[in-house]
Amino acid sequence: MHKDQHSRRKFIQSLGMLTIGFSMSGVVSSRLRADTTLDPSAPDTQNARLDPKAIDSWLTIREDGRVTIRTGKMELGQGITTAIAQVAAEELNMDIAAIDVHLAETEYTPNEGYTAGSMSIQSSAMSVRKAAASARERLLDLAAQELALAKGSLELQDGLVQGGGKSISIYALLKGKQFAASISSDVPLYATSRRKIVGQSIARMDIKHILTGEPHFIHDLRFPEMVHARIVRPPAHGAKLLAIDDRAIAQLPGLAKLVRVGSLVAVIAEDEYKSITLSEAVAPHLTWKFEKALPVGELLRDHIRSLPTDSKTDKQSEGWSDQVISDSVVRHQASYFKPYIMHAANGPSCAIARYTDGKLSVWTHSQGVYPLRGAIAGLLGLKEELIHIKGVPGAGCYGHNGADDVAAEAALLAMEFPDRHIRLQWMREEENAWEPYGTAMAMELEAALDREGRIQGWKYDLWSDDHGVRPGGDADNLLPAWYIEKGHGAAKSGFRGGATRNAEPYYIIPHMHLRSHIFRGPLRRSSLRGLGAYANVFAIEAFMDELAEKAAADPIEFRLNHLRDSRATDCLRMLQREVRKVNCHDGEGIGVAFARYKNAAAYCAIAAHVSVDSRKGNVTVHKLWAVVDAGEVINPDGLKNQIEGGMVQSISWGLMEEVNFDDTHVTNLTWASYPILRFQEAPAIQIDIIDRPHEAPLGAGEAAQGPATAALVNAIYRAAGIRVRELPIIKALRVTGVGDRSSISHENPINFGQFIFCI
Known part of the structure; x- marks a missing residue:
């Protein structure tokens, strides 16, 4: 994938043609200053005991009429600061500029655990929404008493309650005290009845601080x-x-x-x-x-499958038998592998x-x-x-x-x-x-098709170290605990669900057998974006394309024939319309993939348009498309940024990223030895969002990871007739003494005729 790198002069010249987005938080950064104050951005009121059911745990009305919103989540570049300000401003009927968001801090913000699992909008933003709406209704109640007017005749806007020719500030209503009231679960939401701020692409609050060079990180x-x-x-x-x-x-x-x-x-x-x-x-x-304890001289995929495992049947349909596959008309089997990545x-x-x-x-x-x-x-x-x-x-x-x-x-x-x-x-x-890496994983699939080309049986085995080995209150999972010699043991195990995330296909399959084999691998590992979903979706969606070929079916139609969820089919149909417009040249191809993250969060269908230089083993990714349904969209631009970033990161993982090691330690310690996608290699990206204002918002930060890499390998097959089942792709394509030829299946290039995919 790597071309000759730009000189410094060419790089500087190219900046005029690049738009580079940095995603961080702005509310906290604007208040970083060089003093000894323990908390330079603390709200006026510190709660000794934070009750998640209390309005006061989530917001404070300040004397100047501004509102401080507290969230236990961190700004990681996902734009949660802006999105939370939007939902609060909507419910309080205020200008978003009057909202300050206070990020995670012990004793000041609710304990919301980790900012992980694409849960920030679903959990924290929705908690803030209910707290703000409850605060609004409480303020209207207080104003009705204070002004001797009917509540229905009053309007809260920009920090004032007005009606009947009278008005009072929200701070004066509280008389400097807290709300001392609980959040109502059935409070009316302005987001459903008015929706003036939510659903708008409000500019990120933090960008100005980054661009102006203010202290931020x-x-x-x-x-x-x-x-x-x-x-x-x-x-x-x-x-x-x-x-x-x-x-x-x-x-x-x-x-x-x-x-x-x-x-x-x-x-x-x-x-x-x-x-x-x-x-x-x-x-x-x-x-x-x-x-010298690290395994060198053997293939990592073989090594991890040779390790002792904690094996478990995670799902088995009623009446399952291996004969479902062995007695079928069409059978297919394939193995996939993902290395450790940083x-x-x-x-x-x-x-x-x-x-x-x-x-x-x-x-x-x-x-x-x-x-x-x-x-x-x-x-x-x-x-x-x-x-x-x-x-x-x-x-x-x-x-x-x-x-x-x-x-x-x-x-x-x-x-x-x-x-x-x-x-x-x-x-x-x-x-x-x-750092703790994203673990290596191996996946083995076998499936059976009936005479109509429908999947009748599906057998899936995965090998993975556990994920999610965060501290979680346990010192043993902190790196320094291993060296201070104060009785702390080795890192504890994570949770099995991280490995099996998205291991069950979202498709309708009558007979299914899913089994996981959890090993303890040679390298430190923990949570990396998507956890096991990245490798599982890569394997499942590549395998779905292989089954579509066995069934002589269009890859999108094959998927649609195994879906009953209309929201999933809407995503694929929209993607289908987009890629039909593309004309491919020789050596080019388009591949698709679909997944619903965690089978419960955002829907994401992705297509990739690539060209392959089979002689040199180079892949050029020309364009990526995504169609996303994340339910109610709080900030469309923020959602697009999340999906776009996930797609770029995913193709970088899939194309070139891999942790290497010798017998004692990791060896790729610099950007030169651990390459990631570079500016000049980034493809054009188009993202279409299906906004469903009356549906619950769905986590989308990790929705693109698996489908993007799967679409990429499917596109490579259509461009060059090479089926890559082992990552990273570039290593597999450039099969040398280091590579493994069994990871690449050289099959006859396919001609789908009326199908939309070019070869």
């Missing part, structure tokens, strides 16, 4: 007399520190303190550059013990911590401030009430990367070096080497 935050730290990493996971040359290290200039806790070693300095050079200078004076966050993980007067404060881009607080409490032996954690946006990441680890490390160092703010930022090599 955790990386930008500075405090007076702040010191900088770096961890001196061991040569391998699980290594133990045997010896340290204290005398030699003591001679190093500029060292404020050398911290050693068990096998964890760090340096602290007044200057960040000095902390970097000190960490490099200290490293040669440490002696480690470690094993989060590859553009900004390395970063955190700031300060321990003073027996209390610990942490600033972090963790996706779950409350679970992280519990984990850090266990790590350090502190009571949770002595730990305050404030969420500050990081440089974008969907999933569990190093944010929790670096926060825990900064907290540990703050305990060792009290009364100063300690800033700890990982380096690129650390981020690539020590």
